[in-house]
Amino acid sequence: MEAVKAGEPESFQEVSGAVSIRKVSRSYEEDTGRRVEALKEVELEIESGSFVSFIGPSGCGKTTLMRLIAGLDECASGEITLDGERIQGPHYERGYVFQQANLFPWMTIRENIAAGLKARKVYQENRRKPDEFISMVGLDGFGNAYPHQVSGGMAQRASLARALINQPKVLMLDEPLGALDAFTRMNLQDELLRLWRLHGTTMILVTHDVDEAVYLSDRIVIMSARPGQIKEIIEVEMEHPRDRGSSEFVFLRSRILETLHFAGSSASLEYYL
Numbered sequence: 001m002e003a004v005k006a007g008e009p010e011s012f013q014e015v016s017g018a019v020s021i022r023k024v025s026r027s028y029e030e031d032t033g034r035r036v037e038a039l040k041e042v043e044l045e046i047e048s049g050s051f052v053s054f055i056g057p058s059g060c061g062k063t064t065l066m067r068l069i070a071g072l073d074e075c076a077s078g079e080i081t082l083d084g085e086r087i088q089g090p091h092y093e094r095g096y097v098f099q100q101a102n103l104f105p106w107m108t109i110r111e112n113i114a115a116g117l118k119a120r121k122v123y124q125e126n127r128r129k130p131d132e133f134i135s136m137v138g139l140d141g142f143g144n145a146y147p148h149q150v151s152g153g154m155a156q157r158a159s160l161a162r163a164l165i166n167q168p169k170v171l172m173l174d175e176p177l178g179a180l181d182a183f184t185r186m187n188l189q190d191e192l193l194r195l196w197r198l199h200g201t202t203m204i205l206v207t208h209d210v211d212e213a214v215y216l217s218d219r220i221v222i223m224s225a226r227p228g229q230i231k232e233i234i235e236v237e238m239e240h241p242r243d244r245g246s247s248e249f250v251f252l253r254s255r256i257l258e259t260l261h262f263a264g265s266s267a268s269l270e271y272y273l
Helices: 063-071 109-119 129-137 152-164 181-199 212-217 245-260
Strands: 019-029 033-048 051-055 077-082 094-097 170-174 203-206 219-223 228-236
Touching: 033 063, 033 228, 051 063, 051 109, 051 212, 063 094, 063 203, 077 152, 094 152, 109 129, 109 152, 129 152, 152 181, 181 212, 181 219, 203 212, 212 245, 228 245
Parallel strands: 051 203, 051 219, 094 170, 170 203
Antiparallel strands: 019 033, 019 077, 219 228
């Protein structure tokens, strides 16, 4: 794990948790009354401090599974635990970053980052933390700006800081870079890796970007079409930083695309040449 650098929050303790997903199923009813099976008996162990990506066709249940881990939804059957304790409802130990930044528009960047501390009633003893986390994600000088005054990439940096300031054991990333341009996306991918190595937080990413999954992850979980099940788990053994043009990277990308039958049903997936 990297040592704390200048400008990093010295008070941040390394925390991470192990997630266990046991025979989890989830279905729901559409407006038409049709019953849809989103997930079927999904089983997976996510090790503490690991970086795991979920990838698969649209509608395969990736986001549904993330919401279940976050406690924003309930399993129809099976259970999900964090460090052996069953997940029942949202908790600050499980941070969530959405595709859109979802910052409160009436609050400044600093106020947005501090919101979780205030909700937990621990702000007074942690008054310096928001400024530390502003520096940590490279937003020095923008603490008093409002969300509409910063770029999309800067807003996502603020979202990351808002999630991390609560020192979650698990940080869930639901396509957080999908709406950004390619250059900003790659910069923030490196930022995610830096924060992960620094704090050791368990990272769970949902993405449609094959290159992103290969670039970031320890393991890539490939989901089948609905009802979502785990089709294959790929261990990524390349050292960081990873070269997107290396033969090993290209081979792994091709293997994933082949598994997903990219030319057919999974054409919504992304990759970069």
